[in-house]
Amino acid sequence: MSEELVIEEKRVFMTGNEVVAWAALAAGADIMYGYPITPQNEIMHYWSRLAPRYGKDFLQTEDELSAGFATAGGVMAGRKAFTATAGSGSVLMQEPLAMAEMMRLPTVTVVQQRGGPSTATVIYSQQEVTLTTMGGNGEGMRVVYSTAGHQDLYDYTIKAFNLAWKYRFPTFVLGDGYQAKMREPLTIYDPEKRGITLLEPDPYVGREGEPGRDRPPAQYRNTYNLEEELYEKLMSDIRDFEKISTEIAEYESMHTEEAELVIVAHGIVFRAVREAVGNLREQGLRVGGFRPVTLRPLPAPQIRDLVDGLKKILVVESAYGQIARLLKEAAYGAACEIHTLFKPGVGIAAGEIEDRVKEILK
Amino acid sequence: MPETTRMVLAGEGGQGVQAIAEILAEAANEEGRQALYIPNFGVEQRGGVSVAFLQISDDAIGSPKFLKGDVVAALSDRAVQRTAPYAGPETTFIYDSAMEGVADDLPQDAARVMPVPAMEVAKKEFHPRVYNMVMMGALIGATGIIPLDRARAAIEKRFGYKFEKQPQLRDLNFRALERGMELGCGTEGVIN
Numbered sequence: 013m014s015e016e017l018v019i020e021e022k023r024v025f026m027t028g029n030e031v032v033a034w035a036a037l038a039a040g041a042d043i044m045y046g047y048p049i050t051p052q053n054e055i056m057h058y059w060s061r062l063a064p065r066y067g068k069d070f071l072q073t074e075d076e077l078s079a080g081f082a083t084a085g086g087v088m089a090g091r092k093a094f095t096a097t098a099g100s101g102s103v104l105m106q107e108p109l110a111m112a113e114m115m116r117l118p119t120v121t122v123v124q125q126r127g128g129p130s131t132a133t134v135i136y137s138q139q140e141v142t143l144t145t146m147g148g149n150g151e152g153m154r155v156v157y158s159t160a161g162h163q164d165l166y167d168y169t170i171k172a173f174n175l176a177w178k179y180r181f182p183t184f185v186l187g188d189g190y191q192a193k194m195r196e197p198l199t200i201y202d203p204e205k206r207g208i209t210l211l212e213p214d215p216y217v218g219r220e221g222e223p224g225r226d227r228p229p230a231q232y233r234n235t236y237n238l239e240e241e242l243y244e245k246l247m248s249d250i251r252d253f254e255k256i257s258t259e260i261a262e263y264e265s266m267h268t269e270e271a272e273l274v275i276v277a278h279g280i281v282f283r284a285v286r287e288a289v290g291n292l293r294e295q296g297l298r299v300g301g302f303r304p305v306t307l308r309p310l311p312a313p314q315i316r317d318l319v320d321g322l323k324k325i326l327v328v329e330s331a332y333g334q335i336a337r338l339l340k341e342a343a344y345g346a347a348c349e350i351h352t353l354f355k356p357g358v359g360i361a362a363g364e365i366e367d368r369v370k371e372i373l374k
Numbered sequence: 375m376p377e378t379t380r381m382v383l384a385g386e387g388g389q390g391v392q393a394i395a396e397i398l399a400e401a402a403n404e405e406g407r408q409a410l411y412i413p414n415f416g417v418e419q420r421g422g423v424s425v426a427f428l429q430i431s432d433d434a435i436g437s438p439k440f441l442k443g444d445v446v447a448a449l450s451d452r453a454v455q456r457t458a459p460y461a462g463p464e465t466t467f468i469y470d471s472a473m474e475g476v477a478d479d480l481p482q483d484a485a486r487v488m489p490v491p492a493m494e495v496a497k498k499e500f501h502p503r504v505y506n507m508v509m510m511g512a513l514i515g516a517t518g519i520i521p522l523d524r525a526r527a528a529i530e531k532r533f534g535y536k537f538e539k540q541p542q543l544r545d546l547n548f549r550a551l552e553r554g555m556e557l558g559c560g561t562e563g564v565i566n
Contacts, residue, residue: 025399025409190412190439194410194411194412194438195396195399195410195412196408196410197403280437280438281437283435283438284436287436359437359439360437361437361439362436362440363441364441
C-alpha cells in the first residue's frame with residue numbers, strides 16, 4: 013500500500029538534487045528513468061528512495077540513450093515520465109530527445125551541467141546551453157528553463173511538467189553542479205494548494221476503442237518519405253512553437269531603465285550579477301541586470317527593447333560564449349556594444365564582474 | 375561581522391570538514407538566517423583535500439562562489455596551501471598549531487592568523503576523532519557565527535542516530551565543542 017503524498021508548505025534546507033526529486037513528486041510525476049552521472053546522481057537516489065512510498069516508479073537503464081527512449085516510451089504510455097542527466101550523458105541523450113521533438117512528446121529532462129567537453133569535471137559549468145537548447149538534428153523545438161537556485165529548481169520543475177503536457181514539446185530544467193550539490197533554504201508546497209492546476213497526462217498509444225471507428229488511429233512518426241511531407245510537418249511545429257514563444261518566455265530584470273550598462277547572465281551566474289549590480293549602484297554606477305529565464309524560447313522582444321535603448325551590455329557566463337551567441341542573434345542589428353566575461357567551466361564571483369564593469373566604464 | 379559571513383573550510387578527506395560546514399549551515403538555517411553550503415568535490419572517491427564553502431547571511435545569498443573568505447580554516451597541512459588563496463586583508467585564518475612546515479604557506483596579509491591547538495586537545499582530553507568538533511568550537515568561539523545551543527541542536531540532528539546507539543558519544547562531542555569554543559575565544563592569534 014502506498015501512502016498519499018502530502019506536501020505541507022514549509023521552509024526546508026536541502027541540496028538541489030533533493031529539491032528536484034521533491035518537485036517531481038509535487039508535480040505528480042509517475043516514473044523516472046535514468047542512468048547515473050555526477051552531479052545529478054542524487055536526483056535518482058532521492059527519487060528512488062521517495063517514489064515507492066507514494067506508488068511511483070523508477071527504472072535504471074543501461075545508458076542514457078536507453079533512459080531517454082524509455083522516458084519517451086513512458087510518456088507515450090500516458091505517464092508523467094522524466095529523466096535527469098549531465099555532461100556526456102546529456103550528449104548521448106540527444107538522440108532520443110530529438111525523437112521526442114519529432115513526435116511532440118512531453119518529456120521532462122533535468123540537466124545538471126558539469127564541465128565539458130567530454131568527461132572534463134564533475135563539478136560545474138554553463139557549457140550545456142547549446143546542447144540543451146539546440147541539441148539534436150533538428151530545429152530546437154524544445155523549452156529550456158535555466159534556474160538560479162533552489163526555489164527556482166522547485167518552481168520550474170513543477171512548471172516544466174505542466175508546460176510539457178500542455179504544449180507537447182520536450183521540456184528541460186537546466187541547472188548545474190553547484191545547484192545540484194549546494195544546500196540552501198527554499199519553500200516547498202503543494203502546487204494545487206497554490207492554485208496551480210496539475211495537468212493530467214493522457215496516453216498516445218493503447219487508448220480505448222477501435223482505431224478508425226471509435227477514434228483516429230494513433231500514428232506517431234519519426235520517419236518521412238517525402239521532403240515536402242517533412243517540410244509541412246516541421247513548419248507546423250515551428251508555427252506552434254513560435255505562437256507560444258511570447259507567452260511562455262520568461263525573464264528577470266533589475267534597474268535596466270536609464271542604465272549605462274546592463275549585465276546579462278542566466279542561471280546561477282545571475283546571482284553574482286544581482287550582487288554586483290547592488291554593489292556597483294551603491295558606488296554610483298548606473299548598472300542594471302537582465303536574466304533570460306527561458307533560454308529556449310528566449311524573451312526576444314525584451315532583449316530587443318533592452319539593446320535598442322542601451323549603449324553597452326556585458327554578457328557573463330561560465331562558458332565561452334554560448335548564451336552570448338543566442339543573445340547576439342536576438343539583438344542582431346542593434347548598435348549596442350557587447351562586452352563579455354567568459355569563464356568556461358568555472359564559477360563566477362560578484363567581485364570579478366564588478367572589476368570587469370569598472371574596466372568597461374573607465 | 376559583515377552582513378554576509380563567507381567561510382572556507384578544508385582538511386583531509388575523513389577529517390569531518392564537510393560535517394562542520396553542514397552543521398554550521400543547518401544551525402544558521404534553523405535560526406531563520408540564510409545559509410548556503412557547497413562542498414567542493416572532484417572525480418576521486420577518496421583521498422585529496424576536501425573543501426567546503428559556506429555563507430551565512432541575513433539577506434539572500436548571491437553566488438556560491440566567492441574570492442575571499444571572512445573566515446578560512448585549515449585542518450591539515452595540505453589544506454593550508456589549498457586555502458591560503460582565499461585569505462585576504464579582512465580574513466581570519468585559523469589552523470591547527472600542531473602542523474609542521476606550514477609557516478611559508480600561511481597567508482601573509484590576513485587580518486588575523488590564529489593557530490589553535492585543536493588536535494593536541496582532542497588527543498589529550500578527548501579522542502582524535504573529535505578533532506573536527508574542537509575545530510568547529512574554535513571557529514564559533516573566534517567568530518560568534520552561531521550560538522552554541524544552535525550548534526548543539528544541529529549536531530544532534532546530524533549525529534542523533536549515532537548517539538542513540540552510543541549515548542556517550544553525545545557527551546564527548548558536546549564537550550569537545552565547548553572546549554574548542556574556549557580555545558577560539560581565548561586565542562587572539564597574530565593580528566596583522
